[in-house]
Amino acid sequence: MSKSEQINPRCLKRDPYPLWLFFGFVFIWGWLAFEPHYRSDWLLENILVFIAVPVLGWIWYWGNISRLAWSCIFLFLVFHEIGSHYTYSEVPYDLWWQKLFGFSLDQSLGFERNQYDRWVHFLYGLxxxxxxxxxxxxLFPLDSCLRWLIPVMIIMSHSSLYELIEWLSVEVFGDELGQAYLGAQGDIWDAQKDMALALMGAxxxxxxxFMKRQFAKP
Structure with missing residues (x-):
């Protein structure tokens, strides 16, 4: 059999489901990219997306990732794009809630600031x-605690790195764009709370x- 006729075994493991999610995300991304509230902040927020999508494509190429994991990635990216369209501190989620349910979610829970950025930090971990x-x-096929400890540590390291990037953005781009990207809204403990929520979600x-894996065992 010639090389052109040989089947790459990895091709058999590629699920088309992530491709449909990708096309759906491209549509949502294009829709939300149209006239964002603050174009410069939108560009900053999407730098990570431009980096992440090729990496995710490479992961898809190598296969063996569940549809659940891909669905979670899709949902997170959609929430992120909503935040980048409005800027995180101005997403009118409470107004949407009031139109749907007739009362203010923020007032009911005693929130004094826009909580959308906190919500997305939690979703990052989750x-x-x-x-x-x-x-x-x-990497750790055996039942080792590292299998569960390292993913949580990776999420925490990413969360910490993102907070450092936000800090540098204020230093590099100045008050208006930097503060829009930072989204602290005057909370001096914003970075710590964001990291704590990412850890909680993770x-x-x-x-x-872990429970899903245990129940799946014969």
Whole structure:
């Protein structure tokens, strides 16, 4: 059999489902890229997306990632794009809530600031960890605590790195653009709270993934 006729075994592992999610994300991305509230902030927010999408494509090429993990990635990217369209500190989620349910979510919970950025930091830990855990399973195939500890540590390191990037953006781009990207809204503990929420989301996802694996055992 010639090389052109040989089948790459990895091709058999590629699920078309992530491709449909990708096309759906491209549509949503294009829609939200149209006239964002603050174009410069939108560009800054999307630098990480431009880096992440090729990496995710490479991961898809190598296969063996569950549809659950891909769905989580898709949801996180959609929430991120909503934040980049409005800027995170100005997403009118409370107005949407009031139109749907007739009362203010922020007032009911006693929030004094826009909480959308906090919500997305929590979702980062919750929705990104399944993919990280599945990748780590390849490196630690045995039932080791490292399989669960390292994904949580990776989420925390990413969260810390992102907070450093936000700080540098203020130093490099100045008050208006830097503050829009930072989104602290006057909270001096914003970075610590964001990292804590990412950790909380990662721990919840870690427990869910562990329980799912235990129930899946024969």
């Amino acid at each position: 929705l990104i960890l399944p993919l990280v855990a599945e990748l780590m399973e390849r 721990l919840i996802a870690c427990v869910v993934c």
